[in-house]
Amino acid sequence: MTQPRQTQDSRIDREWWKEAVVYQVYPRSFNDSDGDGIGDIPGITERVDYLDELGVDVVWLSPVYDSPNHDNGYDIRDYRAINEEFGDMADWERLRDALHDRDMKLIMDLVVNHTSNEHEWFRRSRRGEGEYADYYHWVEGEPDDPPNNWQSLFGGSAWSYDDEREAWYLHVFNENQPDLNWRNPDVREAVKEIVTWWVDRGIDGFRMDAISHLSKTEGYPDGDPEEPGPLGSEHYTFGPRLGEYLDELGAVVPEEAMSAGEMGGADADDAREFVRRGDCLDMVFHFDHLDVDQADDWTDDNWGEWSLPEFKELMTRNQRAVAEPAWEALFLGNHDHPRIVSRFGDDSYRRRSATCIATFLLTMRGTPYLYQGQELGMTNSEFESLSEIDDAMTVGLVEDMLSAGTVDSFDDVREAVNYRSRDHARTPMHWSDDDGAGFTDGDPWLALNDNYTEVNAAAARADEGSVFHHYRRLIELRDDDPVFVYGDYDPLLPDDDQFYAFTRQLDGERRLVVCNWSDEPATFDPEGFTADGAEIIVSNCDDAPADPVGATVRPFEAVVYEL
Known part of the structure; x- marks a missing residue:
């Protein structure tokens, strides 16, 4: 492709x-x-x-x-x-x-x-070695006094103390994942x-x-x-x-x-x-x-x-x-x-x-x-x-x-x-x-x-x-039909708590997607919407409704139509 x-x-x-x-x-x-x-x-x-x-x-x-x-x-x-x-x-x-x-x-x-804290860059940085000294975020301080109150996304402080450098280093994630200093x-x-x-x-x-x-x-x-x-x-x-x-x-x-x-x-x-x-x-x-x-x-x-x-x-x-x-x-x-x-x-x-x-x-x-x-x-x-x-x-x-x-x-x-x-x-x-x-x-x-x-x-x-x-x-449908790739998206029934439905349109071609995203049957009937001449392209159930408007759609049934 x-x-x-x-x-x-x-x-x-x-x-x-x-x-x-x-x-x-x-x-x-x-x-x-x-x-x-x-x-x-x-x-x-x-x-x-x-x-x-x-x-x-x-x-x-x-x-x-x-x-x-x-x-x-x-x-x-x-x-x-x-x-x-x-x-x-x-x-x-x-x-x-x-x-x-x-x-x-x-x-x-x-x-x-x-x-990783085992990367050669970090090993050299913790030794304060040449150009690598500033490869990570280091802040000098006492072992019991982190630079600030930042918390890691993985829990605990976002700072760990390194005994070799006698300084704190920053890790947004795990302590074994020191953050690179992109200012450098x-x-x-x-x-x-x-x-x-x-x-x-x-x-x-x-x-x-x-x-x-x-x-x-x-x-x-x-x-x-x-x-x-x-x-x-x-x-x-x-x-x-x-x-x-x-x-x-x-x-x-x-x-x-x-x-x-x-x-x-x-x-x-x-x-x-x-x-x-x-x-x-x-x-x-x-x-x-x-x-x-x-x-x-x-x-x-x-x-x-x-x-x-x-x-x-x-x-x-x-x-x-x-x-x-x-x-x-x-x-x-x-x-x-x-x-x-x-x-x-x-x-x-x-x-x-x-x-x-x-x-x-x-x-x-x-x-x-x-x-x-x-x-x-x-x-x-x-x-x-x-x-x-x-x-x-x-x-x-x-x-x-x-x-x-x-x-x-x-x-x-x-x-x-x-x-x-x-x-x-x-x-x-x-x-x-x-x-x-x-x-x-x-x-x-x-x-x-x-x-x-x-x-x-x-x-x-x-x-x-x-x-x-x-x-x-x-996937085959998407590969064959540019409407699903490039077509405009227009939602239907935005406040409905069961249906996720929308149309896609490109170059005068229209498609309708109807998904009953619930464990109860529901009637699909958007006000003012018609689907005359609709043809089923793909469905996840047998005997999907040929005309979706006014039809009862089964739990988690999903149908794609050409309009």
Whole structure:
């Protein structure tokens, strides 16, 4: 899919990455080729034909760099080496070639807000060595007196004291992930060299991790307790020089490459600003639409409660404020979020709610991102104790609450953990109903979901009515029909608490998408709307209503019509 398709509409700015569907691979959990219980690069290569059958255009490969794995690869020790658990550079090159041979592209995670504390840069910096002395954020002080009250996104102070340098260093995430000092031009040059090094090896773009944190407020002032988020986050998120840093980075990202930036704390306005301001970002991952189901506190009992009208309002704002003047990254899940069926669907309607969500996601304007297992309708697991959790963020936050006396035991936050833990997305991929789910011949690094004997790729590929084949048909539809890529978006029934419905229109062609996003039947009857001559393009149920207006739509039924 290298050539943008033609449309008659002169307003359309056509790009290959707008027409692509992206599939995220979390290597540790995707496929294990050597039986050690950990997914690896040769295991991914073994499954390239599966991805080709699904029809995706781009593989986003989560970090495979050399790492001590304090945050599962997002703590990088060497940007130019492959983690030996995953293979070596020759294995990576074989994966790249296997994807390119099938006309699929490869994008890599670019993690440059921070490194591992085992990176050579940090080892030299803690010794105060030459040009590296100022590669990180260091503040001199006493061991019991951190520079300010900033809190880490992973819990606890955002500062750790280093005995060797006798100074404090900043880490927005885990203490093993010191933040790079982007004020230092040598740091920026080093990062640009990394970008060029990987581009020279034939990758097709980057997913840029945590880039909203690159710039920090000068002087490290105390955080305001009245501001949302962890204390001080207003000083290390969207800092004063962020745009400047992104512009400089964008200068070395090739024009034909795809670039998507993760911006925690961003809303639609932020996303539009940073996509349109320069050459660095084609689209932004922002998370305002994923806040609709979040409780105020880990001990609250209302985790998972959300309103469809509020969700529609946010998505419509994204479509109008981001996707039309700029471009939108369409996603509901990734390695940092629970499984979308358990979160936004209904496990008791697993197949139908999974295909309903798929229909919504793949008919919106923007570039859709699928996370591994999403195409199978994989669901959340159930964790009985903190010892079952690997996720550094969940463990850090829970241990912080336990030590502070905010909670007395894991049971006090068990509901929240079982709703929001990142480990839900990291349980191994289900390939078959064999022991190890076809993921491994050994002991998996993280426990399998118990339902792998029913929910797996082998069963799904053999069933034409499966979640997998619904995704495959929708991807094929999107590939064939430019209306779903470039067409205008117009919502219907914005205040309805059951239907998410909208039209897409381009060059006089109109499509209608009707999703009953609820566990009760409902009558679809928008005031003044007619669908005479409607033809069903795709549906997740047999015997879908030929004329949707006035029809009863079953729970989680989703139908796409040509008008």
